[in-house]
Amino acid sequence: MSAKIMIAAAMGAVLLTPVASQAAELIGNGGFETGDFTDWTLFGDPVELGQYVAVDTVAPNSGTYGAYFGTQTPGGISQTVSTVAGHTYNISFALQVENVGGGVTPNSFLATFGGATLYTVTNAPEAGYQLFSFTSTATSAATELKFTMTNPPSFFDLDDISVTESAVPEPGVWALMLVGFGLTGATLRRRQACAARA
Numbered sequence: 001m002s003a004k005i006m007i008a009a010a011m012g013a014v015l016l017t018p019v020a021s022q023a024a025e026l027i028g029n030g031g032f033e034t035g036d037f038t039d040w041t042l043f044g045d046p047v048e049l050g051q052y053v054a055v056d057t058v059a060p061n062s063g064t065y066g067a068y069f070g071t072q073t074p075g076g077i078s079q080t081v082s083t084v085a086g087h088t089y090n091i092s093f094a095l096q097v098e099n100v101g102g103g104v105t106p107n108s109f110l111a112t113f114g115g116a117t118l119y120t121v122t123n124a125p126e127a128g129y130q131l132f133s134f135t136s137t138a139t140s141a142a143t144e145l146k147f148t149m150t151n152p153p154s155f156f157d158l159d160d161i162s163v164t165e166s167a168v169p170e171p172g173v174w175a176l177m178l179v180g181f182g183l184t185g186a187t188l189r190r191r192q193a194c195a196a197r198a
C-alpha cells in the first residue's frame with residue numbers, strides 16, 4: 001500500500017469517527033445529589049408533600065440521594081429547561097416502584113415534557129429501578145419536564161433525571177463525513193485494483 005493510500009485511509013477513518021459530542025445536561029440537580037429539591041418546583045398538597053415527599057439516602061439509583069413520592073392526591077416535581085423550538089431532546093429518568101409493606105396499589109405516574117405525555121402508568125407493580133428514555137421535540141423556548149404521582153400505600157422513587165439535546169450533525173459535519181466515505185471508497189477500489197493485478 002502506498003503512503004498516499006495509507007494517508008487517505010487514515011483520513012477516512014478519522015472522518016468516519018462518530019461526531020456526536022457529549023450534549024450538555026439541561027436539568028439541574030437531576031440526581032438530587034444536593035440532598036434536596038434544589039432546582040425543582042414541588043407541587044401538590046403542602047401537608048402531604050411535607051409528609052410523603054422528600055430526598056433521602058434510602059433508595060438512590062446512583063449517587064447518595066434519591067427522591068421519593070407517596071401522596072394520596074396528585075403531586076410531584078417539575079423543572080423548566082431552555083429549549084429551541086423544533087429541536088429534539090433526549091429525556092430519561094430512573095423510576096422504582098417500592099413496596100414498603102402496605103401494598104403497592106393504587107398508584108399513578110405521569111411524566112410529561114412540554115405537556116406531551118412521555119410515560120404514564122396506573123397501578124404499576126412493584127419494580128426495582130428501571131431507566132426510561134424518550135425523545136421529544138420542543139415546541140417553544142422553554143419546556144417543562146413534569147412528574148405527577150399518587151401512591152398512598154407506598155412510594156415511587158425517582159433519580160437520574162436528564163434532558164439533553166439530541167445530537168444532530170451540522171451540515172458541515174455531514175459534508176466531512178461524506179468526504180470520509182468517499183476517501184474510504186476510493187481506497188477500497190484501489191486495493192481491489194492492486195489485488196486484481198497481483
Ligand SMILES: [Ca+2]
Nearest residue numbers: 031062063065
Ligand atoms: Ca442520585
